[in-house]
Amino acid sequence: MAIINWATATYEGLGKDGKGHVSTQSGALKDQPYGFNTRFEDKQGTNPEEQIAAAHASCFTMALSFGLAKQGFSKGSLSSKASITLVKDGDGFTITKSEIKLDAKVPGISGEEFEKAAVEAKLTCPISRLLNCDTTLDIMSFEGS
Secondary structure (H helix, E strand, O other): OOOOOOEEEEEEOOHHHOEEEEEEOOOOOOOEEEOHHHHHOOOOOEOHHHHHHHHHHHHHHHHHHHHHHHOOOOOOEEEEEEEEEEEEEOOEEEEEEEEEEEEEEOOOOOHHHHHHHHHHHHHHOHHHHHOOOEEEEEEEEEEOO
């Protein structure tokens, strides 16, 4: 079974003077502005790295949720923040790291069991597999047994 999702991007003008808009199939992003100024100058709008961070945080968190459910846990809460690092690399840029910070409350699980499940989710979530960069995981807080 294949699931296909899509997004569209337009860009009017070229280079720094250009302005773009991005929309997603779901409507979560609809004509959201992006461009040089939203990517490098903190102007309002989105950028590709922010979208990758959102995808990675949500994918990892869902993968961990399903992994914990598979182990028999039914209650808890997970909150993740993914930070994407973009660095200048010669004439272009490279994403070198995705750093996930995780806060979790899962009653009845030991710290060791939880860490194993979190690492497994980091390694196997589809966005982690897609990214060809260093992906780190820092469990910021955990409440269990």
